[in-house]
Amino acid sequence: QKYRASVTARQPELATARRNVDEVIDAANKIEKEKWFTSGVAGAATRKISTALGDTTYTQLSKDLANVQIANIKAQGGSLDTVGGQQLIRMANGDETYPPDVLKNIARRTQADITNIDLQAQAAQKFSSKFGDANMNAFKTSWGQNADSKVFEAMNIYNDGKLNSDEKKAMIDKLLGNDPSQRKQFFQKYQNINKLVNTGSL
Numbered sequence: 001q002k003y004r005a006s007v008t009a010r011q012p013e014l015a016t017a018r019r020n021v022d023e024v025i026d027a028a029n030k031i032e033k034e035k036w037f038t039s040g041v042a043g044a045a046t047r048k049i050s051t052a053l054g055d056t057t058y059t060q061l062s063k064d065l066a067n068v069q070i071a072n073i074k075a076q077g078g079s080l081d082t083v084g085g086q087q088l089i090r091m092a093n094g095d096e097t098y099p100p101d102v103l104k105n106i107a108r109r110t111q112a113d114i115t116n117i118d119l120q121a122q123a124a125q126k127f128s129s130k131f132g133d134a135n136m137n138a139f140k141t142s143w144g145q146n147a148d149s150k151v152f153e154a155m156n157i158y159n160d161g162k163l164n165s166d167e168k169k170a171m172i173d174k175l176l177g178n179d180p181s182q183r184k185q186f187f188q189k190y191q192n193i194n195k196l197v198n199t200g201s202l
Contacts, residue, residue: 001133003077003140007121010075014118017068021114024065024107028100059094061103065110066091072113076120112152119197120147126200142202146192150175154186 066088073080073088080089090096098106120143127139157163157171176186195202 001136003136004121004124004128004133006075006077007117007124010071010117011121013071014114017071017114018111020064020068021107021110024061025104027061028103028107032100059097062091062097063094065103065106069106069110069113072110072117075117108153108156109149111156112149115152115156116147116149119152119193123193123196123200126197128200130200139196139200142192143196146189146196148186148189151186151189151193155190 069088070080070085070092073085079085087096123143124136124139128136131138154172154175157168157175160168163171176183192202
């Protein structure tokens with residue numbers, strides 16, 4: 001019941017979280033076009049100089065993104081007492097910044113987490129109404145076996161109205177690779193996720 005309540009409680013906040021992450025991607029795209037940045041030492045130096053001169057764009061983007069990720073981790077019962085969790089806390093405090101390309105990659109993974117939580121809550125509610133909360137571990141096992149971050153990311157790319165069909169295909173191919181057996185596994189997970197969302201079980 002606690003598990004279901006935690007993912008369900010996060011659901012009403014997801015629209016705002018999605019908007020925040022979309023804004024991070026849009027802003028990162030804009031900065032990428034307007035300014036010269038790299039991911040290496042020169043890029044890090046440029047970001048530090050920029051921040052020192054009062055350009056808080058990077059700090060704010062990183063903070064917004066980190067706060068969404070922290071909320072997602074908490075909703076799924078995760079801990080921030082890890083190396084990744086501590087890094088998120090530093091980002092949320094404005095102590096760490098990343099170049100636009102890295103920010104966009106983090107943002108897309110964060111979008112995948114948001115989709116995971118949203119669909120997981122829907123599926124858990126379906127399962128609970130059919131089989132009761134006492135059997136929720138069976139649902140958690142089924143969801144865990146199919147909840148692949150890459151599948152959720154591919155779903156987001158496919159549903160992104162800002163991309164044309166060629167851009168979507170190129171991004172999904174890059175994300176999922178060209179190995180036929182792997183692609184088959186990803187597709188099977190996608191079908192299983194949809195079945196869990198629609199029926200609560202496989």
